[in-house]
Amino acid sequence: MTSYRFTTLALAAALALAAQSPALAQDKPVNLKLSSWVPAQHPLNPSLQAWADDIKKASNGSITATLFPSEQLGKAFDHYDMARDGIADFAYVNPGYQPGRFPIMAGSSLPFLFSNGKEGSAAIDAWYRPYAAKEMKDVKYCFAFVHDPGTFHARKKILLPTDIKGMKIRPATSTIGQMVTSLGGTNVQASAPESRDMLERGVADAITFPWGSISLFGIDKVVNFHMDVPLYVTNFVWAMNQGKYDSMSAAQKKVIDDHCTSEWAQKVAAPWADFEFAGRAKIAALPGHEVYKLTPEQLDAWRKAVAPGEAQWAEGVKKVGQDPKAVMDSLKASLAKYKSAL
Structure with a gap:
């Protein structure tokens, strides 16, 4: 009798817990195409993969990703439009490749502003986030970052x-x-x-x-x-296709939002910043x-x-x-x- 009561109580507790938490495991599986135009051996790529792996973990496996480096999905110049058009679900964008298109963001590449790429990446993201909704309205802005000064x-x-x-x-x-x-x-x-x-x-x-x-x-x-x-420094943006984001469940959207922050901008940029600094x-x-x-x-x-x-x-x-x-x-x-x- 005691064993039966214990099992019943445990089952009731489990059902209550399930009701309180988002049913991520039951969400429709999503596979994201991530496009990076730098070579496969570039230090940015492992950072983007680690970011994607953390999303997979946080979504209980319902959001997976495949990274395509080395311009496999399209030329470096085209990455903003690739995110806009859904050729890639996430694209690594250099706004400076299209002069005049992103005038606000261009201010961050004026000379003699940044001392480093690590904290500088959190700084540029925190600054640009309010402007991105207008200047990059064709995509879902995730975060911005910079490389160590060149x-x-x-x-x-x-x-x-x-x-x-x-x-x-x-x-x-x-x-x-x-x-x-x-x-x-x-x-x-x-x-x-x-x-x-x-x-x-x-x-x-x-x-x-x-x-x-x-x-x-x-x-x-x-x-x-x-x-x-x-x-x-050169500024970069990690941009998402808006339609892909809109197609996700509320719980999946929250996982994406939690990975599109100034903290993640710095995390993704830090290994690359270290690599560039060591190059001198x-x-x-x-x-x-x-x-x-x-x-x-x-x-x-x-x-x-x-x-x-x-x-x-x-x-x-x-x-x-x-x-x-x-x-x-x-x-x-x-x-x-x-x-x-x-």
């Missing part, structure tokens, strides 16, 4: 802004591209996977790139001089390469030379009905809060 890597030594005149440079973002143009250089557009070929063929003389990726993409074979200054020492140790610092006077000349870029960016922000001062002030406040301001 700089000029070139066939010749670049010390002063005047050295840019007459050079052909592959810029990381449209904002850096505007800086190059203003200094008398010529922009050569190429995605990261295409960049080595452009430099090797002499179509470009220099590139703005983070440190670790220089070796990863083989660019260390074609450039020798590296300016040791945190010049800029590796390049410095390579025979025939020179990593050089700028004098205070040279650095001051750069800061003055790039200042007009912010005014140019501000005009683009005004055109979409935003106050550029308020936008930039909020970015700088977020960088200060997350201890990632330069």
